[in-house]
Structures are given as C-alpha cells and as structure tokens.
Amino acid sequence: xxxxxxxxxxIGGSLLRALAGAGHRVFGYDSDPATRLVARAAAAQxxxxxxxxxxxxxxxxxxxxxxxxxxxxxxxxxxxAVRPVLAELVAAGYAGLVTDVTSxxxxxxxxxxxxxxxxxxxxxxxxxxxxxAGRETSGFGAADPALFTGNPWALxxxxxxxxxxxxxxxxxxxxxxxxxxxxxxQAHDRAVAAVSHVPHLLAAALAxxxxxxxxxxxxxxxxxxxxxxxAAAAPALIASIVGGNAGPVRQALDAVLxxxxxxxxxxxxxxxxxxxxxxLTPGCAARAGWPPAxxxxxxxxxxxxxxxxxxxxxxxxxxxxxxxxxxxxxxxLRSEPVSPAHPGRAG
Amino acid sequence: xxxxxxxxxxIGGSLLRALAGAGHRVFGYDSDPATRLVARAAAAQxxxxxxxxxxxxxxxxxxxxxxxxxxxxxxxxxxxAVRPVLAELVAAGYAGLVTDVTSxxxxxxxxxxxxxxxxxxxxxxxxxxxxxAGRETSGFGAADPALFTGNPWALxxxxxxxxxxxxxxxxxxxxxxxxxxxxxxQAHDRAVAAVSHVPHLLAAALAxxxxxxxxxxxxxxxxxxxxxxxAAAAPALIASIVGGNAGPVRQALDAVLxxxxxxxxxxxxxxxxxxxxxxLTPGCAARAGWPPAxxxxxxxxxxxxxxxxxxxxxxxxxxxxxxxxxxxxxxxLRSEPVSPAHPGRAG
Numbered sequence: 001x002x003x004x005x006x007x008x009x010x011i012g013g014s015l016l017r018a019l020a021g022a023g024h025r026v027f028g029y030d031s032d033p034a035t036r037l038v039a040r041a042a043a044a045q046x047x048x049x050x051x052x053x054x055x056x057x058x059x060x061x062x063x064x065x066x067x068x069x070x071x072x073x074x075x076x077x078x079x080x081a082v083r084p085v086l087a088e089l090v091a092a093g094y095a096g097l098v099t100d101v102t103s104x105x106x107x108x109x110x111x112x113x114x115x116x117x118x119x120x121x122x123x124x125x126x127x128x129x130x131x132x133a134g135r136e137t138s139g140f141g142a143a144d145p146a147l148f149t150g151n152p153w154a155l156x157x158x159x160x161x162x163x164x165x166x167x168x169x170x171x172x173x174x175x176x177x178x179x180x181x182x183x184x185x186q187a188h189d190r191a192v193a194a195v196s197h198v199p200h201l202l203a204a205a206l207a208x209x210x211x212x213x214x215x216x217x218x219x220x221x222x223x224x225x226x227x228x229x230x231a232a233a234a235p236a237l238i239a240s241i242v243g244g245n246a247g248p249v250r251q252a253l254d255a256v257l258x259x260x261x262x263x264x265x266x267x268x269x270x271x272x273x274x275x276x277x278x279x280l281t282p283g284c285a286a287r288a289g290w291p292p293a294x295x296x297x298x299x300x301x302x303x304x305x306x307x308x309x310x311x312x313x314x315x316x317x318x319x320x321x322x323x324x325x326x327x328x329x330x331x332x333l334r335s336e337p338v339s340p341a342h343p344g345r346a347g
Numbered sequence: 348x349x350x351x352x353x354x355x356x357x358i359g360g361s362l363l364r365a366l367a368g369a370g371h372r373v374f375g376y377d378s379d380p381a382t383r384l385v386a387r388a389a390a391a392q393x394x395x396x397x398x399x400x401x402x403x404x405x406x407x408x409x410x411x412x413x414x415x416x417x418x419x420x421x422x423x424x425x426x427x428a429v430r431p432v433l434a435e436l437v438a439a440g441y442a443g444l445v446t447d448v449t450s451x452x453x454x455x456x457x458x459x460x461x462x463x464x465x466x467x468x469x470x471x472x473x474x475x476x477x478x479x480a481g482r483e484t485s486g487f488g489a490a491d492p493a494l495f496t497g498n499p500w501a502l503x504x505x506x507x508x509x510x511x512x513x514x515x516x517x518x519x520x521x522x523x524x525x526x527x528x529x530x531x532x533q534a535h536d537r538a539v540a541a542v543s544h545v546p547h548l549l550a551a552a553l554a555x556x557x558x559x560x561x562x563x564x565x566x567x568x569x570x571x572x573x574x575x576x577x578a579a580a581a582p583a584l585i586a587s588i589v590g591g592n593a594g595p596v597r598q599a600l601d602a603v604l605x606x607x608x609x610x611x612x613x614x615x616x617x618x619x620x621x622x623x624x625x626x627l628t629p630g631c632a633a634r635a636g637w638p639p640a641x642x643x644x645x646x647x648x649x650x651x652x653x654x655x656x657x658x659x660x661x662x663x664x665x666x667x668x669x670x671x672x673x674x675x676x677x678x679x680l681r682s683e684p685v686s687p688a689h690p691g692r693a694g
Contacts, residue, residue: 056502088642132568138621139645142428181565191563194556199574202549209541211633216538218528218679219499220637223478224574227546233633235627243613243620250614252556257607259552260600266590267597273590280582283551286558287578290567314561332565 002070003174004029004061006085008039011101012076013129013143016052018176021145026052027070029061031081035140042140058085059092059150075165076107079244088116088173097125102215103192105130105156105185106244112124113160127169128156128185128205130192131178140303149177152316154188157307167302170327178317179330181258182307193248201249203231292332300329348519349417351376351408354388354434359423359479360490364398366521368492373399374417376408382487389487405432408438409619419516422447422455424582426591429455433462444472446516450539450594452477452503452532460507474516475503475532477539478525488601496524499663501535504654514649518667522594526663527679529654540595545603547585548596550578639679647676 001024001321005016008030016028016039030036035053043051063069073094075085079102089098098116102108105128116123133151153173157166170180183191207228210216230238242249266275296317300306302325307317315331348371352363355377363375363386383401392397402408410416420441422432424448445463449455452475463470480498497527500520504513517527530538547559554575558565562575577585590595644665647653649672654664662678 132566134569151568154566179565181562182448183562188566190614191560191566194560195553195563195567195571198556199553199570200627201607201610202603203574203634204627205603205610206542206546207630207637208606208636209545209603210581210637211629213538213541214679215528215534215658216478216542217633217637217639218526218661219479219501219535219538220542220583220664221498222481223550223577224542225544226576227550228630228634228637229573230570231627231630231633235624235631238627238631239620239624243618243623246614246619250611253607253611253614256549256552256556257604257611259555260548260604263548263552264597264600264604265598267593272592272593273586276590277582277586280547280551280578280585282558283554283575284580284582284585286564287550287554289556290557290564290575292564307648311562314565314623316565332561 001025001072002064002068002069003027003172004064004073005076006058006061006073007031007076007078007081008035008140008143010138010140010142010147011078012074013039014145014147015074015076015101015176017046017143017145018148019172020046020052021050021176023050025242026063027064028052028054029056029058031077032142038140040285056160058088062089062092062094062096068132069094069096072097072099072172074098075102078102079104079107079240082111086111087227090115095125097127097146097165098123099127099129099155101129101131101331102133103130103196103241105154105188107244109156109185121229123160123178124162125165127161128158129169129173130154130188132172133178133195146177148173151178152181153178154181154183156185157182157311158184163302163304166307167320167322167325167327170317171322174317174319179318180310181316184308187312189245193245193252194255196250197242197245198252199229200233200242201226201253202256204238207231230252255318255329292334295331295333297328297330299326301325302327321328348372348419349415350374350519351405351411351420352423353405353408353420354378354423354425354428355382355487355490356423357485357487357489358480359421359493360386361480361492361494362421362423362448362488364393364490364492364521365495366519367393367399368397369522369652370397373403374407374411376403376407377487378424385487405435406441408495409436409441409443415484416441416443419444419446419519420513421445422449425449426451426454426587429458430462437462442472444474444476444512445470446476446502448476450477450480450543450588454483454591456503456505456532460587461634469505471509474508474513474638475505475535476516476520477501477535478520478524479543493524496521498525499528500525501528501530502527503532503535504651504658505531510649510651513654514669514672514674517664518669521664521666522626524664526632529658531655534659536592536595537598540592540599540665541602544589544592544596547577547580547589548600549603550575554578555589583674639681642678642680644675644677646673648672649674 131153131295269275319328459473616622665674
C-alpha cells in the first residue's frame with residue numbers, strides 16, 4: 001500500500017519503520033523540521049528498498065505525486081493536533097482511508113465526523129485506532145519497528161464504520177504482529193480509563209505523598225518504585241491523555257475510590273488483619289491470572305457482530321483473510337488464576 | 348559474634364547465609380521441620396567454615412552449649428509469631444541482645460516491652476529493625492546472602508534503646524552492606540505506610556477493577572502491569588503487614604484519597620487537561636528525582652540526637668567505628684530533580 005504517517009514521534013516513527021520494512025511505500029511527515037531532517041537521514045541509512053520519503057507538508061504526504069493520493073493516512077499526532085491535521089487533509093482534497101493512534105477514541109471519532117463526512121453521511125473512510133505500546137523513551141530517535149509485535153491494537157468498529165475499511169486496516173496492523181482488538185470508542189475509553197489512566201493518577205498521588213517525608217523517600221523500595229514508575233512521565237503529556245478522557249476516568253476513579261473506602265473500613269475494624277484479607281483477595285486473583293495465556297487462533301467470519309462480540313470477551317484478531325471475508329481470532333484462556341499463594345514482594 | 352536467627356524464610360535465610368559467610372557463628376531455627384532439613388543440607392554444602400547449625404528449638408538456638416548463650420537473637424518471623432517466640436526466649440532465660448526484621452515496628456516495640464523488660468525497666472537489649480529488601484520469591488530456597496547489599500535497613504533508636512546495643516547491631520548490619528537508617532517505630536511505621544502499605548492497597552484496587560471487564564484486561568499494558576505488580580502477593584501475607592500497621596496506613600490512605608479528590612475535581616473542570624497539569628506536577632517532580640544520589644560518607648558522632656536527626660533528613664549510616672564512638676553517614680543529595688520533561692511511558 002501507499003501510506004502516509006503524519007507525526008513521527010515514538011509511535012509514528014515506529015510505524016513508519018515497520019511499514020517500510022514490510023514493503024509498503026511510506027511517506028512520513030512531522031511538523032518539527034528537525035524531526036524531518038532526522039527521519040530523512042534515517043531513510044538514507046535503511047537497508048536497500050526499505051527507506052521512506054519525508055515530504056515537507058501534510059498535503060504532499062497524502063498526495064506525493066499529482067493525482068496519486070496514498071491509500072491510507074495514519075494520524076500519529078497528540079490529541080490537540082488531530083483537528084488541524086484533519087483540516088489539512090480536507091484542504092488537500094484527500095478522500096482515502098484515515099486511521100489514528102491517539103490514546104482516546106471518543107473525541108477523535110467526533111472530530112472525524114466533523115471533518116471527514118460528506119454532509120449528511122458518516123465518515124466512511126475513518127477507523128479509529130490505538131496501539132497499546134508505550135515506552136519510557138519518546139521521539140523518532142526511539143522508534144522501533146518491532147514496537148507493536150505481540151501488543152494489543154484497539155481498532156474501533158462503530159455503527160458508521162465501513163467493515164471493508166476496518167478489515168483493510170486490521171489486515172495491515174496484524175501483518176505487523178499486533179493483536180487487533182475490535183471495539184468501540186466508548187468501550188475503549190472506558191477500559192483504558194480503568195487500566196491506564198487511573199493508574200497514572202494513583203502513581204502521581206503516591207509519589208507526591210512520598211515527597212512530604214525524607215525518611216519515606218529513603219525507605220521506599222520495590223512496591224513504591226513500581227507503583228509510581230509512570231508518575232515520572234511529563235505532566236503535560238499525561239494531562240492531555242487523562243484529561244482528554246475525563247468522563248470515563250471520573251467514573252473509573254470513583255469506582256476505585258469506593259473500593260478503597262472499603263479498605264479504609266477494614267483498617268478501622270477491631271481485627272484489621274482479618275478484615276483486610278477478603279478485601280485483598282479479588283485483586284490478587286485478578287493480577288495473579290494476568291496476563292492470561294492465549295487460545296490457539298480459530299477462524300471467525302468477518303462480521304461486525306462477531307468481531308465486536310470477540311472484543312467484548314477480551315479476544316483479538318491475529319490475521320485477516322480479505323478474500324474469504326474471515327479473520328483468525330484468539331481469546332484469553334479462562335484458566336484458573338496462578339495460585340495466589342506465592343507471596344510476591346512485600347517491599 | 349555468636350548469633351541465632353529465628354525464622355528461616357527469605358529474610359531469615361538470607362541473613363543466616365550472609366552472617367555465616369562473614370565469619371560469624373550462626374544458629375538458625377525454623378518452626379517448620381522441612382525448612383530445618385533444607386537449611387541443614389544447605390549448611391553441609393556451604394564453602395569450608397561458612398556453614399551454620401540448625402538446632403531443633405528456639406531455646407537450643409539461643410543457648411547452643413550449656414551456659415553459653417549467643418550474643419544476639421534475630422527474630423525473622425511474621426508479626427503473629429513474634430509474641431510466642433519472645434515467650435520462648437524468656438522461658439529459655441535468654442538475656443542477650445534481640446532484634447527483629449518485622450515490617451511494622453510499633454507493635455513489636457510493645458511486645459518487647461512486655462516480654463524483655465525487667466519489671467519497671469525498659470527492654471534494655473532490644474533494638475527493632477526492618478530491612479527494606481523484599482523479593483517476588485520467598486522461603487529459604489530463595490535466600491540470597493547479597494539481599495541486603497545497598498538496601499536500607501531501618502533500626503529503631505527509641506528513648507528506651509541502649510545506644511551501645513544499637514551501635515553493635517548497626518555495625519553488624521552495615522558490615523553486610525546495608526544502609527542503616529536511624530529512626531523510631533512511630534516514624535518508621537508512618538513512612539512505610541505511605542511508601543509500602545498504601546501502594547499495596549492501590550494495586551489491589553486497580554487489579555480488582557480490571558477484572559470487571561475482559562476488554563480492559565486485554566488492553567492493559569505497562570502502567571497496569573507495574574502499578575499492580577504487588578497485588579499478586581498472597582492476601583494473608585499482605586493483610587498481616589498492612590493490617591498490622593492499621594493506624595498509620597489509615598492516615599496515609601486518607602491523605603492519598605484527599606489528593607485524588609483533587610484530581611477528581613480537576614477532571615470535572617471545563618478544561619480538564621489544563622486543570623490536571625498542575626495536579627500532576629508534584630508527583631512527577633518527586634518521582635523523577637527518586638531515588639536520589641547519595642553524598643560521600645562523612646564522620647558523625649555516634650550520639651542519639653545526631654543519629655535521629657540524620658534519619659529524619661533521609662540519611663543513613665554506612666559503617667560504625669565502635670572504638671571511636673562515631674559512624675560514617677551519607678545523605679540523599681538534594682539535587683534538582685531529573686528534568687520531568689522526559690515523557691516516560693504512557694501505556
């Protein structure tokens with residue numbers, strides 16, 4: 001395929017390298033001129049035939065030759081940059097497939113509806129996406145074509161999404177080794193609020209608490225180190241990710257706070273040790289059984305309802321057979337959780 | 348020294364190996380006969396002269412030959428076992444130094460006062476301790492003589508603690524490579540509530556929340572994996588550690604919940620991204636600057652006030668010169684935090 005990747009940070013840069021390495025003709029653009037220079041120099045050093053081109057604008061990236069638009073544009077920019085980039089796509093007359101890799105899907109879905117719809121019609125060529133593949137590092141210099149291998153990549157299948165568009169992008173993403181999770185913007189945003197955004201808030205609160213006592217900072221060990229690791233991420237970045245998903249994060253945070261109120265109650269019992277044990281048990285069982293093993297892939301008809309059902313059950317697509325209108329799909333194995341009797345680190 | 352180690356789990360077993368390797372004469376006991384068999388077999392395989400003995404009781408361990416008690420007994424048992432072991436020490440007529448490695452210091456201090464005091468006098472030979480050196484693994488089989496190297500080891504210096512006893516144990520512990528942090532039971536329990544016990548509660552709440560949504564379990568990535576790692580620890584163990592420190596944990600949890608209420612408020616603002624940024628900043632600065640670098644060790648008089656001041660500032664003892672009544676002490680360097688501009692993983 002001919003593909004444009006707009007935004008060449010860690011995700012966009014990794015995607016550029018992975019797609020070019022897989023034989024696609026790729027055009028990458030970043031609004032930062034220095035990043036474009038670095039990306040051009042890296043292309044020149046790529047093994048024969050696996051380089052990419054770095055035009056000087058969004059329009060030139062999606063329409064590299066007169067009359068020859070690319071088939072897919074990937075928006076790999078932060079949420080605040082999605083609107084201006086969509087406006088540039090429209091201004092360039094681009095009408096091909098569009099996907100994105102932004103951490104929150106509801107707001108991007110709305111923007112796509114606003115910019116990519118023919119009046120009265122849904123945005124036919126848009127499919128929202130989110131690769132779950134972060135790193136401590138960032139920027140094009142940290143880009144790694146293997147970043148997506150074995151990791152989940154949420155791909156939104158909404159009422160207005162055209163199934164052939166979804167399958168085309170799913171085929172591309174699975175060819176990079178990612179696990180495509182069929183979902184909706186609403187279900188995605190609710191899930192990542194619970195397992196990604198609220199953890200950032202808890203980490204920040206724990207780290208800030210440590211700072212009030214030098215003795216605590218000196219005695220802090222393993223449980224603190226891991227529980228606060230993501231708190232070191234830049235506040236501006238995390239605020240845009242978490243604040244961009246404010247509604248679902250509020251709901252998930254409320255649920256966690258209500259649960260912690262239960263722990264607070266247990267600690268006030270005459271025998272807090274006995275009271276706390278049953279409170280701790282569900283979390284232990286959940287974490288001891290995570291991540292679950294995967295079932296062997298099975299063939300599944302590439303139907304909207306079957307795909308969304310798969311995603312709701314925690315399953316994912318490992319490959320797409322476009323000619324047979326089917327996918328291969330795997331599921332988390334409902335094994336008994338690994339025995340919670342192994343004590344783990346209490347540090 | 349002649350030393351008895353009562354309890355041969357991860358910490359007790361590691362201490363047994365480290366002390367024997369350092370040339371001390373060590374007697375180890377565990378209430379589990381199978382553990383004693385394993386510990387005996389391991390002693391037979393230790394390099395020449397670095398083995399240990401494994402008697403069949405607490406009394407035989409602290410008094411291995413008639414009329415020849417050991418000089419130090421280390422209680423390396425869980426909190427619920429501290430009382431019966433202290434009773435056995437008293438029944439055996441043991442009157443030497445006693446320390447412990449339990450995760451909470453206030454309750455052990457009370458028990459020591461109850462069992463080790465001559466009526467009307469404080470427990471002269473007792474010094475409460477806590478090595479901050481957990482592992483995912485547990486039991487004698489996981490014991491590692493290098494477990495303590497470079498890690499903090501809180502050592503309580505209370506009003507009733509005899510300074511020579513404290514210095515003797517501090518000298519022993521620093522000789523194993525640990526950083527001895529002078530503190531009190533009250534300050535220790537408050538600090539570990541914030542940096543160790545509350546993190547366990549947050550991890551359990553996050554993990555339990557994930558379990559309510561199979562999609563969330565599939566999309567969970569780095570921030571979930573690290574933020575919940577300790578939730579896999581056995582509920583009975585964690586309940587005894589956290590519930591054994593119920594009062595300070597309640598206070599620390601309340602402070603964290605109040606802080607999170609601030610995040611909840613920011614998420615309800617018209618511009619949650621801008622509102623969240625300043626809320627995230629203190630935690631980022633704290634975590635980006637942790638762990639701090641250490642100052643070069645300096646000589647400090649081995650005085651109670653100087654030692655406790657050192658501990659309050661987050662400092663630690665790296666060695667003890669018993670003859671000169673001085674210690675070498677290091678401090679966390681008050682460096683500017685590493686730039687919080689590096690984005691970190693947002694997964």
